[in-house]
């Protein structure tokens with residue numbers, strides 16, 4: 001909660017649910033990453049929040065950008081990033097998009113199989129590629145499954161194939177799972193990465209870079225370790241596994257860069273019960289899963305919610321969105337404690353919502369507007 005955001009809401013009184021992002025917090029987060037990991041380049045994961053003001057600020061501060069599509073690459077370029085500061089980090093790319101990225105000057109691509117390597121060899125000859133390896137995501141509140149990455153043994157073949165096809169087999173990447181609470185989570189994947197460097201070196205291929213991905217958390221209800229604690233653990237692991245031959249490293253923070261910089265203002269539309277003597281009230285907001293709070297899926301991310309009655313007695317509520325889709329329930333299995341004195345029409349502030357909200361907001365599901373955003 002920042003004074004600038006509260007002041008903006010009090011003076012502008014924007015109508016309807018909206019996200020307000022404080023650029024001062026984004027700047028502070030970027031500088032904290034850079035101070036904590038001075039030898040590591042920061043590639044902001046654009047998908048977390050692509051607001052032009054955020055991209056411009058980060059470009060100005062010297063950030064690089066992890067992009068997943070041509071529109072994201074174009075947004076990063078429009079914000080002032082040069083193509084050498086852009087990584088096409090999605091392992092699933094149309095061949096014509098690789099060609100387009102190449103025309104735009106992008107020279108760094110993620111792969112996790114030989115078919116993707118072949119596309120890049122055809123459309124971006126000589127480009128640098130890094131191979132993503134699977135990572136189990138243990139300890140993460142929003143794990144990333146097996147959709148991306150391959151087994152390390154296969155990564156050897158993928159990178160060798162890249163080398164044979166005239167690409168620069170540049171490095172290895174992984175993602176330890178988003179909202180990763182364990183500062184040691186990078187250790188196993190770094191051990192595997194170092195092993196890959198050695199194996200490929202024996203075959204005459206010198207890898208140069210380890211992409212440490214994202215995973216850095218935002219504080220929601222529970223405290224999280226500091227960025228410095230993550231940095232120390234990562235630097236120790238890099239030294240332990242790579243010894244004297246420290247590779248170039250990059251990180252791709254998304255949530256950790258912008259999550260804590262944003263607050264969503266919403267309104268209580270209805271409070272009801274399913275029968276007169278129920279203990280649990282149903283509280284319906286004017287924002288839900290389709291208006292930007294998609295990460296409440298399976299109740300994975302639990303946002304702090306502030307009301308004007310904080311400090312007074314609470315009772316458990318089922319919290320739901322306003323649409324006519326029965327999936328549009330935010331918290332039910334784990335009922336959310338809210339003040340008994342909460343009333344229809346009250347404003348609520350949902351904290352930690354700077355990441356993965358506007359990008360998940362549906363265009364107009366059920367006629368509800370996509371999430372409005374103010375970056376101040």
Ligand SMILES: *Cc1c(COP(=O)(O)O)cnc(C)c1O
Nearest residue numbers: 045178179214215252253254255
């Ligand atoms: C989404 C994503 C990130 C950002 O992850 P966070 O946990 O939000 O920091 C980083 N790298 C890649 C490749 C991603 O897909």
